[in-house]
Amino acid sequence: MQLSREELLESYRVMRTIRDFEERVHEEFSSGGIPGFVHLYSGEEASAAGICQHLSDKDAIASTHRGHGHCIAKGCDVREMMLEIYGRGEGLCGGKGGSMHIADLSKGMMGANGIVGGGPPLICGAALTAKYKKTGGVAIAFVGDGGSNQGTTFESYNLAKVWDLPVIFVVEDNGYAEATSSKWSVGGTQTDRATGFGMPSVAVDGHDFFAVHDAAGEVIERARNGGGPSLMHVKLNRFFGHFEGDAMTYRAEGEVARLREEKDSLKIFRAHVTKEDLLSNDEMDKVDQDVAKLIDDSVKESEKAAPPHFDKLETDVYVTY
């Protein structure tokens, strides 16, 4: 699939925004500015960006505990995301959700999810809405390699197949579920599992934006055209620990340094587009600067922003009660 210059630049902006967002959250967490459980997406940018490039607000995604990247790629407001992660009243979820529960339904972002395997059932419902209302929308559930072993995920594979829903299951396999290796925890392969449910599937290098983008284009188009669900097995790596605070002793010595050197999706992207003369370094540098400022402004604002008003504690439980 050929992308316009604008589209390429936009995809680059998405990836850079994710990277900067996460690296900065890492810093701010370390220095105590951010509370809670925070799971960073650095290293996995090409997956969210390559897939969501095909989507618009009428398409839905369901994310995981590692949701920042998906949110950004799906168009959530970065400033409001940062405010949310800081637990501020002006955050995207009014400070009530935090990192693991960022959502923006108006953008088709159905929520990060604190429950591993929580998203796939929900996305079947979003896909049903799209199918029933004939919106042409598709629905995408991201799960990790760990989440690929949760019963809710398998049930959703089957339901999507049996109901013939416009769903794509994206297994983002970063090699670990917390500290446990996916080489050990996953019986069989992700693509054979898809076959087991009668779904087509594709495995792809998740560090390569273009590989992801192409593969996603195909499965999304099939779903949009009534061809039913598919599965993508996206192989990638995370640059940080499972969550902030993880000492990562379960990883081989030097693993992350090597990955940052060899498997950096932003570097790979830049090398590709400059080599093929699709974008210039200058253009991308400009994006880098814009993004850096955006993130910096967001953090500064978030640091100073007010917490939710105390009378918000008991609101938003019901529409009426």
Add this chain to the structure above:
Amino acid sequence: MQLSREELLESYRVMRTIRDFEERVHEEFSSGGIPGFVHLYSGEEASAAGICQHLSDKDAIASTHRGHGHCIAKGCDVREMMLEIYGRGEGLCGGKGGSMHIADLSKGMMGANGIVGGGPPLICGAALTAKYKKTGGVAIAFVGDGGSNQGTTFESYNLAKVWDLPVIFVVEDNGYAEATSSKWSVGGTQTDRATGFGMPSVAVDGHDFFAVHDAAGEVIERARNGGGPSLMHVKLNRFFGHFEGDAMTYRAEGEVARLREEKDSLKIFRAHVTKEDLLSNDEMDKVDQDVAKLIDDSVKESEKAAPPHFDKLETDVYVTY
């Protein structure tokens, strides 16, 4: 696998006992003698008999709501089973369990189960016990085609594979989950699903005792020898409704009559063993008579037997409390 004359006769006895038990329970239920939800196994005898022929008390099985056949094949006392189904104090579970909860742990029968997909996780535990204690035992979970779509079942496939447990998953596919056809409800195939989890599998005609017995022999031997889990897809049919009281209008006109004619595992067995001169009709007729008497006596006793004493209501909740 070659079976001795004695073994063959014993297997025939098991199948005949199941058949007679179920046909009689059907009658007694219809005339109001038996309370509750009752799911009959008639038509599926060759599966339980062919598989359990390989097992002894050190091996465990977990059954389903349609559990009578598995219980009988695993050696539960038929008289006590009947008493249980009648809700009598002398029943195998003191009248507290009923049809859906018959168990005899001393026989390695870990219970029928009112929860579809309830058994596979349990059987992983029984297999772990066998493996850890090096008993040489295997553990077998029966599930239906419907149960094959339950998340707990898939998780168990994966856990058994990852922990390398001596488990066999037997999917008894009788074409329906309640009134819903397995042609529709099962995405993919059972054997492809096994492949998806890295397990070997085999599909077999479940009306044919010998086919089931051979296939089971292979997978059970593998498990016993430390070769890990396998899946059997056993295709068969049920002669009665989903539960007693089901009018079966979802089945094609004449379907059951045809099945009783063409797919009766007892007839097929008898034809085979007489043709091959393995057993005589006389021998089997004698078994038929013995079994008829056993069932009849059990029913008569059950009809007259006393309910559990009222002070049993609150016992057996805890070992100590």
Add this chain to the structure above:
Amino acid sequence: MSKKSYREAINEAIAQEMRRDENVLVWGEDNVGGTGGDGEQDAWGGVLGVTKGLYPEFGGERVMDTPISESAFIGAAAGAAATGLRPVVELMFVDFMGVCFDQIFNQAAKFRYMFGGKAVTPMVVRTMYGAGFRAASQHSQALYSVFTHIPGLKVVIPSSPYEAKGLMTQAIRDDDPVIFFENKVMYDEVEEVPDDPYTIPFGEARFTREGDDLTIVAIGRMVQFANDAADQLEKEGISCTVLDPRTTSPMDTESIIESVEETGRLVVVDESHPRCSMASDVSSIVAQNAFKALKGPIQMVTSPHTPVPFAPELEDQYLPDANKIVASAKLAMAS
């Protein structure tokens, strides 16, 4: 107005709402019954026939069977509700909550709060509860207390056909996730039920008996037993109010408190297990808020802290009944 069974009343409410709003869809195991097979479609309409007739009228796009995958299809209801549909989905027996509770209590129930008030999740989970059906430990529980514990859920327990229709109509029109508890033993009970749609608001108790000496709060099917007990007590000169909360979340605590302030005595009848139950809940609310009015100890009539037994003789003993309520009422009066 015509005589309708509890089953028919629920069916009619759903059918009428489906006619009114094309975003109302129905799914669950065998809610059609027959999908993929060679026989009749709509063969079952749910395991006890509650949704029968919906498929022929509304077709396969709006009335669907599902695989036995409760997490997936109940989660799908949450996802569909958050994106614009109004699903009425069936968790056949509430005993099966254990394979799908996450999608109900961590997803549907919490969307609105976690997302800062921006989500609306109008879904109804229909489910059967209750003992007395000879269905034993895993098909007889009354787990509404567990759902009532969870913020974000509404919990409805209709005690008669009239109640069932009005509360179901409200449930479908309601914008929050509603768990609708149908007592499986009551499906064939009949009473006069209006033919036109009507709603019964949530959080407004009804009084089935009015009396001065004692308040009996009873949940779901227990309302009948409470009525019977009240009638019996009346003859012995004890005049009872019987209050049916209709919905346990929201619950009309005001009416409960007011009633106890008038009568000074309370018996709570709840067929669930006793610990952390609706019986506990109502008792504690009164003990905190109407203490001054109380003339004697609060009495709870519940099932024992025991799974539901199979043997009919034990099961009959297991459930609360009019006699047990009468006995407790006398205890309440004695002190």
Add this chain to the structure above:
Amino acid sequence: MSKKSYREAINEAIAQEMRRDENVLVWGEDNVGGTGGDGEQDAWGGVLGVTKGLYPEFGGERVMDTPISESAFIGAAAGAAATGLRPVVELMFVDFMGVCFDQIFNQAAKFRYMFGGKAVTPMVVRTMYGAGFRAASQHSQALYSVFTHIPGLKVVIPSSPYEAKGLMTQAIRDDDPVIFFENKVMYDEVEEVPDDPYTIPFGEARFTREGDDLTIVAIGRMVQFANDAADQLEKEGISCTVLDPRTTSPMDTESIIESVEETGRLVVVDESHPRCSMASDVSSIVAQNAFKALKGPIQMVTSPHTPVPFAPELEDQYLPDANKIVASAKLAMAS
């Protein structure tokens, strides 16, 4: 005797029981931490390090990681327990019960009853609960009330390191399924804990303060807050008994009732949601069994009927604390 943290106390109890009985096995997500990878094994010992050190000592046959498949591996604990092992298995956060509750409440809890008293299922499910960790709605719940509701389960909520060790040892030796609730905020709290194994029997409350005017029953971490409140109240001339039930199932209702019979007043402190909660439960038991002794309304101090918010300022407001307990105690005294 030496200073041990709540985490160390639990770890030590498990290790000692593993030394004592080779049938005790441990598994859960990352209870080793590192399986299959190229780095350190025993890298985690559970997400907050409670099982760290068990794998190096007892090896991979007795201490195991699992896939993220709670139904399978917790159900496996039930199956293993029913066939002769004594598993100590981890449901990381109790918030995750929704993906595996069936195996706990319909399988493990009911085997013994359904099978007519013939099953013995000695398993311990360790799980973390509680707010205050900035972990938001799906990682902060205190769902012990739900487990307490279920017959067949035992429910343990240790309120200090000493309690944690003794109760864990008992839990492992106990022949029934035990749900062991660890408050995640308390892991680093330390106190003197004996080095040798000891057990604390289930169903025997402990008194952390003795007083005449008021009984405070507090659950788990709330015991500390209750102690603080009692100390504060003491200064104001109100003398409190603080009672920690230790186990909510079985629960030492006798001690609760006796205490209220002495003091005449009750405050229950429970960090869970208020409806059908332990606060309701204790209140209702007292309102039924110690009514005559009560001098004023029972007060409940709980979290609101609201999911747990993320923002620290809201979360701090969400939980009960000493001030709220003091305020409720004064209400209890005023009437």
